[in-house]
Amino acid sequence: MPLLSKTNKKQQEQDGTLKDLLNEDMLEQLRSKKSNLKKQEKDRQEEEQRRKAEERKRREANKSFEELLNESNLDDPKAFKDK
Structure with missing residues (x-):
C-alpha cells in the first residue's frame, strides 16, 4: 500500500503541474489577446482622429466666402480700435 500511496501523490503532483501549465498557457494567451x-x-482611435482632422481640413477648404466672413471678426468694431 505505501507504494500505491506514493504513486498517487506523484500522479496528483503531475496532474497539478499539468493543470498549472495549462493555466499559464491560457493566461499567456489571454494576456496576448x-x-x-x-x-x-x-x-x-488614431485612425478616427486622422479622419476627423482631414474632415475638418476639407470643410475649412470648402467654405464659402460668406461662411468665412461670418466667422471672421470684421463686424466687431473693437477689432479695429487703436490700442
Whole structure:
C-alpha cells in the first residue's frame, strides 16, 4: 500500500503541474489577446482622429466666402480700435 500511496501523490503532483501549465498557457494567451485588443483600439482611435482632422481640413477648404466672413471678426468694431 505505501507504494500505491506514493504513486498517487506523484500522479496528483503531475496532474497539478499539468493543470498549472495549462493555466499559464491560457493566461499567456489571454494576456496576448488583451495586448492585441489594446493595440487595435489605439490604432482605431488614431485612425478616427486622422479622419476627423482631414474632415475638418476639407470643410475649412470648402467654405464659402460668406461662411468665412461670418466667422471672421470684421463686424466687431473693437477689432479695429487703436490700442
